[in-house]
Amino acid sequence: MTNVTEQAVSPLQLAGLKKKWNWFFFESADPANCAIIRIGYSALLLLMLLVQWPDAAFWYSDSGVLPLSASRKLIDSDTLTVLAWLPTDASTIQLCYGLFILQAVMLLVGFKSRLQAVCLLVWLTSFHHRNGLLLDGEDTVFRIFAFLLAFSPCSCRWSVDNWLHRRLCGQDMPVASGSAWALRLMQIQMTMIYASTAWEKLNGNAWLDGTALYYASRLDDVFGRLPVPGILFNSLTALKLMTWTVLVAEVLLPLGLWVRETRRAAILGGIALHLSIEWMMNLFLFEWIMIVGLLSFVTAADLCWLRQLCVSLIKLPQSQHPVRGPVISNLPAAKATQTGKSVAANTDQVAAGS
Amino acid sequence: MVNLQQLRRFGANVVIVTFVIVIAIDAVPSTCTAHQRLKNALDPALDASGLWQESWRLFAPEPDSINTRVSARIQFVDGTEVQWESPDWPEMSSWQKFTHFRHMEYFDKLRNDESSAAWGPFAAYLARTVPAESGITTAVAKIELTRHWVLVNEPQADQPLMKIGGDSSHWDSWMFYTWTPASEGAVQ
Known part of the structure; x- marks a missing residue:
């Protein structure tokens, strides 16, 4: 009988899988990216809310086209909306909508971002369930991403929270190791x-x-x-x-x-x-x-690569300074240097999942 | 002794595994009876939390092949009439279409029979807000809602294609709902 090693019998090993799982979700994701998503997401949400603001009472109040009692007949009875527990007049709707906008602004500037994300999920769900005839695919994306932002360190950069922390402690907000796993869920979504x-x-x-x-x-x-x-x-x-x-x-x-x-x-x-x-x-x-x-x-490396690609395409002289992508505090390769080559190597590992 | 970081990691793993399993069930088109049962089982929790997504159709499996409008004939007690019409999309600018996107969704769904619960409230809204031609506040006697549609023809290799943005030279129509102040119910 041939002498075979354990590895040859089965390439799968639970310890190895656990290591890869931890690397994939907790070690390789860049927290700074969550801040980019936060800003892009909240800017779009704010635009959506401002565009719809003049019609808020028309769509969502009992003086509009669909009173609450009728809207409940059109949507699954399992759905919830906080608007069902509040007065249904136009003034209340305008007040709720104003709060909704305010919290979108606070997420945009990064003030208590995770709390804002939770509140925005509640508002989004409530308004979506109040008038289901208006919904489209983007509304689902907005809801799911509010949920995922609530789990992400999305205030870690370019935020009021980080600015306040720097003023008080003299340094950027610490980002807990392995805290950017929600970014992986956004990618999976x-x-x-x-x-x-x-x-x-x-x-x-x-x-x-x-x-x-x-x-x-x-x-x-x-x-x-x-x-x-x-x-x-x-x-x-x-x-x-x-x-x-x-x-x-x-x-x-x-x-x-x-x-x-x-x-x-x-x-x-x-x-x-x-x-x-x-x-x-x-x-x-x-x-x-x-x-x-x-x-x-x-990733930061992608931005460096894109910049170099653009520079080579338009044949401009390359900058003598290394390109600064989002600063990643807890990734060893990115910590060492932010030059395109070294970060690219790190990114390739990320993409390879190994 | 379990420390806080281990507890957080455990909590994160619970959320990760739950989220991945849930979207694998909810976002993938139904594949078999067992899959549909799982979808049905998850449905109440996802509906309540606002995390429902269902399959991502996005012009699939078949894109729409119909252009539609809704109109209303509003009869006042003094015998006068006003015709109300939903937006004429080709007449609107890109910015107007952008700002009226929710109107697009609303009127597209309102015409469907599944939205019949919305017909009465919509007619009642028109009764409250559309003035008579005289400009004098006049009570509404009756409102008739009509749907209009043009089908996009199947393309034929030997015939010219329908013009971009649809052909609005001929509309089919169907009066689908009558509202009166006395009876809020439908009179088909």
């Missing part, structure tokens, strides 16, 4: 969105036969945000090619975002996909909140 929609599209005839973009481009409400080349949208062949390109992109993105060699291309491709949809279609803030979600995959 984004992956799940792309995988889910790719799955749905692969079950649709219009996506497989290439006519989906033909139908979408003939919708008079959502299509036609900015001028599009007629030559592309009046040719069935071009429409089919574009449809299949979108389908392939959404099928590849869930994997591409995690593979070391393809992750940068996937992030840029994803952003380009969302920007092109934003150009063509009026989907409010969906494309922008998805771009913010994609930023959860971006």
Whole structure:
């Protein structure tokens, strides 16, 4: 009988899995990235709230189009809304909406961010459940990301909290080791969105036969945000090619975002996909909140790489100074130096998951 | 002795595992009966917490192939009438479409039979807010809600494609709800 080692019998080892799990969720995620997500997220939320502010009473009060009693008939009885426990008049709704806006501003500036994120989740859920006829995909992304921000050290940089701490203690807020695991959940959430929609599209005839973009481009409400080349949208062949390109992109993105060699291309491709949809279609803030979600995959090294790419493309002389990405206090490689090469090496390890 | 950091790590692991399992069940399209049962079991907790997401359709499996409007014929007790119409999207600028995005969602859903509970309150809102042509406050006698639609034709290789942004030269219509002050119920 051949003498085989334990490793050859099974490459899986529980201790190794635990080590990889801890590395993946607790050691490799960059807390500074949570601050970037916080700022992008709250800026978009604030924009959404301000745009809807004039219509708040129209949509959510009993003097508007849908009294509370009617709205409860339209939505699952398991849903909760704090607005059901408050007076239903327009003044109360305006007051609640004002608080909602105030807390979005406080999240934007980073004042008690995690508490604001929890409160924003409550407000978002309450207003969404108050009038379900208004909802779209972006609203779900806003709710889920509020939940995840509440678990993240999103005040660690560029925040009032950090500024106050620096004034009191003379140094940046300490970021607990392994506290950025919620960033990984944001990445998993984004992956799940792309995988889910790719799955749905692969079950649709219009996506497989290439006519989906033909139908979408003939919708008079959502299509036609900015001028599009007629030559592309009046040719069935071009429409089919574009449809299949979108389908392939959404099928590849869930994997591409995690593979070391393809992750940068996937992030840029994803952003380009969302920007092109934003150009063509009026989907409010969906494309922008998805771009913010994609930023959860971006590292300091990626920013250095992108800058170098831009510099080489426009052939400008390179700066003599190293590029400063978000400062990462608890990652050894990033702590040592912030030059593109060394951080890139660290990032590659992150992407490889090893 | 378990210290605070170990406790935090344990709590984080509980949240991570729960979140991943929940989205794997909730966000993936239903695959089998057992999967659907798991979705149904999770549904009350996700609904209550606001963390429901369901499958991400995003113009899938089939994109919409219909353009729609809603209109209302408002009859006043003095015999005069006013016609109210939902926004005409092609006439609006990109900024107007952006600021009226919720109107787009609302009217798109309002026309559906699943939203019938919203028809009466919407008609009542029109009765309260739309003035008679005379400008004098006049009581409303009746409101008829009508849905209008144009289907996007299937593309044919040997025929010109429908114009970008849809063809609004012919609308089909169906009066789907009648509201009166006396009876708030539907009279189909």
